[in-house]
Amino acid sequence: MTSGTPVPDDTAAATAATVVLGEQDVARALTRIAHEILERNKGGDDLVVLGIPTRGVPLAHRLAARLAAVEPGLVAEDLVGSLDVTMYRDDLAQHPTRTIGATSVPARGIDGKVVVLVDDVLYSGRTIRAALDALNDLGRPRAVQLAALVDRGHRELPIRADFVGKNLPTSTAERVRVLLAETDGRTEVVIEGGPR
Numbered sequence: 064m065t066s067g068t069p070v071p072d073d074t075a076a077a078t079a080a081t082v083v084l085g086e087q088d089v090a091r092a093l094t095r096i097a098h099e100i101l102e103r104n105k106g107g108d109d110l111v112v113l114g115i116p117t118r119g120v121p122l123a124h125r126l127a128a129r130l131a132a133v134e135p136g137l138v139a140e141d142l143v144g145s146l147d148v149t150m151y152r153d154d155l156a157q158h159p160t161r162t163i164g165a166t167s168v169p170a171r172g173i174d175g176k177v178v179v180l181v182d183d184v185l186y187s188g189r190t191i192r193a194a195l196d197a198l199n200d201l202g203r204p205r206a207v208q209l210a211a212l213v214d215r216g217h218r219e220l221p222i223r224a225d226f227v228g229k230n231l232p233t234s235t236a237e238r239v240r241v242l243l244a245e246t247d248g249r250t251e252v253v254i255e256g257g258p259r
């Protein structure tokens with residue numbers, strides 16, 4: 064496990080950044096979560112995996128690939144999609160210029176399915192609250208579960224993750240940044256700011 068490694072100060076925002084997960088840690092966490100999802104749901108027949116933009120989407124694709132690798136008969140592309148929550152956020156009035164991401168549901172739809180929402184960081188829970196509203200406009204899943212690569216605590220709503228890559232106790236002064244090769248050119252999780 065990579066932990067406590069200072070990050071070179073290569074961006075203006077990177078004040079006192081500490082790497083808490085490296086590429087291999089992220090890969091192992093996603094593989095474990097894939098196994099946990101299949102165990103919890105007794106297989107993958109009814110699964111739909113929806114990533115929340117931005118970084119939840121590549122994570123959902125990575126997870127779907129692992130699910131397909133573990134479970135015979137599953138095809139990653141048939142399971143995976145994305146769910147944009149922008150218009151459902153409770154802070155839309157304060158941030159009206161957010162970029163709207165893509166919503167794409169696999170052909171099997173979500174009605175009667177087990178939808179696994181995927182996001183990189185779980186913090187206040189407000190993004191996931193918005194995701195549940197967005198999902199409600201698309202159909203009626205049999206169940207909704209949540210996979211988060213990092214749970215940093217500080218929930219403001221009664222929301223919890225079913226599958227967590229890493230629980231990271233943080234202070235509110237800190238920020239967790241998940242970097243992914245698909246969006247950022249490298250894969251690692253860092254904590255920035257706050258006293259270290």
Ligand SMILES: O=P(O)(O)OC[C@H]1O[C@H](OP(=O)(O)OP(=O)(O)O)[C@H](O)[C@@H]1O
Pocket residue numbers: 115116117118119182183184185186187188189190191
């Ligand atoms: O639990 P919450 O307090 O809602 O915080 C978690 C959300 O914050 C980040 O998204 P952000 O809004 O920064 O957008 P991005 O994913 O496009 O960077 C992160 O990707 C989660 O979606």
Ligand SMILES: O=c1cc[nH]c(=O)[nH]1
Pocket residue numbers: 184186215237238239240241
């Ligand atoms: O630390 C945080 C809090 C919210 N969203 C993030 O991506 N990181």
